[in-house]
Amino acid sequence: MTKSPSSSWTVSDSAELYGLPRWGAPYYRVADAGEVEVNLGDEENESWHSMAAMIGELEERGIEAPVMLRFGNILEHRLRLLNESFRKVMKAAGYQAPFKGVFPIKVNQQHQVIDQICEFGKQFHHGLEAGSKPELIAALSYMHDPEALIICNGYKDKEFIDLALYAVQMGLQVMLVVETVGEVPLILERSAALGVTPRLGVRMKLSTPGSGKWVESGGDASVFGLNAEQVIQVVDLLKEQEKLDCLELLHYHLGSQIPNIRTIRTGVSEACRVYVNLVREGAKMGFLDMGGGLAVDYDGSQSNTTSSRNYAVEEYCADVVESVMEICDKSDVAHPTLVTESGRATVAHYGVLVFNILDVSGAPTKLEVPELPENAPNELKYLVEIPHQIKANNLQECLNDAVYYRDEIRNRFALGLVTLRERALAERCFAVIVKKIEKATQDMERVPDSLEELSAARPDIYYGNFSLFQSLPDNWAIDQLFPIMPIHRLSEEPLQDGIFADITCDCDGKIDHFIDDSGSKNSLPLHDLKDEESYHIGVFLVGAYQETLGDLHNLFGDTNVVSVEVDEEGQRVYGHEVQGDTVADVLSYVEYDIKEMTGNFRKLAERAVRQSRITAPQRKIIMSAFTEGMQGYTYFENQ
Numbered sequence: 001m002t003k004s005p006s007s008s009w010t011v012s013d014s015a016e017l018y019g020l021p022r023w024g025a026p027y028y029r030v031a032d033a034g035e036v037e038v039n040l041g042d043e044e045n046e047s048w049h050s051m052a053a054m055i056g057e058l059e060e061r062g063i064e065a066p067v068m069l070r071f072g073n074i075l076e077h078r079l080r081l082l083n084e085s086f087r088k089v090m091k092a093a094g095y096q097a098p099f100k101g102v103f104p105i106k107v108n109q110q111h112q113v114i115d116q117i118c119e120f121g122k123q124f125h126h127g128l129e130a131g132s133k134p135e136l137i138a139a140l141s142y143m144h145d146p147e148a149l150i151i152c153n154g155y156k157d158k159e160f161i162d163l164a165l166y167a168v169q170m171g172l173q174v175m176l177v178v179e180t181v182g183e184v185p186l187i188l189e190r191s192a193a194l195g196v197t198p199r200l201g202v203r204m205k206l207s208t209p210g211s212g213k214w215v216e217s218g219g220d221a222s223v224f225g226l227n228a229e230q231v232i233q234v235v236d237l238l239k240e241q242e243k244l245d246c247l248e249l250l251h252y253h254l255g256s257q258i259p260n261i262r263t264i265r266t267g268v269s270e271a272c273r274v275y276v277n278l279v280r281e282g283a284k285m286g287f288l289d290m291g292g293g294l295a296v297d298y299d300g301s302q303s304n305t306t307s308s309r310n311y312a313v314e315e316y317c318a319d320v321v322e323s324v325m326e327i328c329d330k331s332d333v334a335h336p337t338l339v340t341e342s343g344r345a346t347v348a349h350y351g352v353l354v355f356n357i358l359d360v361s362g363a364p365t366k367l368e369v370p371e372l373p374e375n376a377p378n379e380l381k382y383l384v385e386i387p388h389q390i391k392a393n394n395l396q397e398c399l400n401d402a403v404y405y406r407d408e409i410r411n412r413f414a415l416g417l418v419t420l421r422e423r424a425l426a427e428r429c430f431a432v433i434v435k436k437i438e439k440a441t442q443d444m445e446r447v448p449d450s451l452e453e454l455s456a457a458r459p460d461i462y463y464g465n466f467s468l469f470q471s472l473p474d475n476w477a478i479d480q481l482f483p484i485m486p487i488h489r490l491s492e493e494p495l496q497d498g499i500f501a502d503i504t505c506d507c508d509g510k511i512d513h514f515i516d517d518s519g520s521k522n523s524l525p526l527h528d529l530k531d532e533e534s535y536h537i538g539v540f541l542v543g544a545y546q547e548t549l550g551d552l553h554n555l556f557g558d559t560n561v562v563s564v565e566v567d568e569e570g571q572r573v574y575g576h577e578v579q580g581d582t583v584a585d586v587l588s589y590v591e592y593d594i595k596e597m598t599g600n601f602r603k604l605a606e607r608a609v610r611q612s613r614i615t616a617p618q619r620k621i622i623m624s625a626f627t628e629g630m631q632g633y634t635y636f637e638n639q
């Protein structure tokens with residue numbers, strides 16, 4: 001649907017329209033030139049850079065969209081924000097133990113992410129959480145800080161336990177968190193066999209229910225963690241073996257993206273009561289691990305809705321510290337080291353997916369009524385008359401007539417009484433009528449509900465060069481909303497209402513829900529396409545969970561990934577560059593043998609030569625098209 005332009009559109013109107021200051025500050029902004037900029041410096045030394053310029057420079061280097069841009073300085077800032085907020089609040093409150101954060105590897109397992117967490121986190125002794133054997137192996141390969149924690153969650157076999165114990169022996173702070181009572185005997189047996197005292201935690205299933213989308217990750221419905229009875233069983237088992245002094249940590253996880261601070265407070269208070277009781281049971285303790293849950297304000301509404309949160313990071317820290325202090329002080333128990341496994345809030349902001357629009361299909365831009373052949377069916381003749389009759393006072397009537405005659409044509413087509421060409425003319429004419437009615441409603445003070453619904457139901461379809469399943473799996477699987485907006489042309493008013501379709505040719509491969517002040521909306525204001533000019537869209541805050549949850553639907557592989565930073569002179573540096581999957585890569589992931597495929601295709605080409613369908617030189621050209629296709633990007637390539 002196309003709207004009429006307002007006379008005084010500015011870049012601030014664009015920023016407001018897409019809500020950027022609310023979800024993007026202090027990292028992203030709209031510049032006067034009408035482009036989204038990212039701050040590649042820090043709060044004191046800001047260094048703003050146009051994302052559209054980056055895409056242009058990458059294209060010159062042969063790195064095409066879709067591309068995932070990673071901004072390491074934002075990751076560093078997020079780590080600092082969490083650590084310094086806790087330190088500040090603890091100091092002000094007189095808290096007697098430190099904060100030790102860990103990053104859960106599952107939230108973004110990419111090597112570069114783990115590398116940067118280890119590098120930037122060093123100053124805060126920020127550690128890692130591993131939920132599986134491969135994640136533990138990744139952690140042990142990169143996290144060598146003897147003051148940082150490595151928390152092992154998840155089910156553990158002998159190999160997993162042995163690795164953790166060897167790491168303890170080598171001086172790392174590795175905690176094995178007991179997830180089931182049955183794990184305890186194996187851990188004790190392996191620690192006796194290796195002669196290493198284990199450092200143990202226990203994961204408790206709190207009765208406090210979570211809130212938001214992941215409500216069932218916490219509370220009685222949770223499938224993870226031990227209930228009160230099982231925690232006591234673990235305590236008794238350890239007591240029997242005189243190993244209760246190995247139990248140092250209580251862990252719980254109420255679920256990801258908890259929007260309501262009250263849930264966080266209630267959860268930590270319940271956990272703290274458990275902690276105090278474990279101390280009284282004689283366990284060594286010392287660490288309270290609150291898991292993840294610190295939420296990201298995806299829609300910028302600062303509210304208690306699933307895409308947002310009604311608290312800031314510092315408020316989260318203050319509430320946690322205050323709740324723990326209150327209970328520990330009253331119970332005369334020493335303050336525990338506070339641990340969080342914050343994933344989403346650490347990495348979401350630093351990743352942006354940029355894709356280009358390949359085409360738009362929507363309402364006709366010209367309002368001409370098609371000419372009819374003389375023998376056109378009567379319904380079609382009536383339909384072409386309607387656009388000439390449209391007036392402000394008969395819009396509803398014209399729409400009703402148009403729907404009636406269009407449907408009559410469709411019915412007669414089904415009976416074989418109307419040709420495909422005649423049906424096409426009817427559809428075209430109907431679209432012109434709708435467009436004319438929409439135009440007429442723009443000058444009305446009050447648009448009748450039925451007409452408003454009509455235009456809302458007809459957004460244009462913007463075909464984007466990306467795969468929803470590969471790059472934004474949470475949007476597909478759990479309707480997670482991400483902020484989405486054009487990264488340029490923001491001094492122009494966007495007059496179309498659009499949705500995005502990806503290139504997987506799957507009817508689920510679309511984005512048709514967008515963040516909005518009042519929850520969500522079904523279309524996004526977008527610009528029309530200009531000849532010879534790319535139109536680039538950014539999907540923001542996608543650094544958490546999306547990269548490895550993505551799948552190979554329709555065999556679209558990983559996108560190109562580039563990390564961008566600035567050197568001392570403020571020049572952009574394209575640091576870590578990972579070429580997206582080639583066609584050959586994705587085929588081999590699903591067990592095709594590339595040599596065999598090439599051989600088979602060669603046989604087909606040779607047979608065609610023998611049958612004189614193609615010449616030998618043509619065979620050469622066709623074979624190189626095949627092998628080049630194998631080495632190409634899985635996404636739409638411009639050349």
Ligand SMILES: Cc1ncc(COP(=O)(O)O)c(C=O)c1O
Nearest residue numbers: 253256257292293341342343344
């Ligand atoms: C045990 C555990 N810790 C931490 C996290 C990370 O949570 P978030 O990304 O909300 O910080 C998760 C994710 O669900 C989890 O299962």
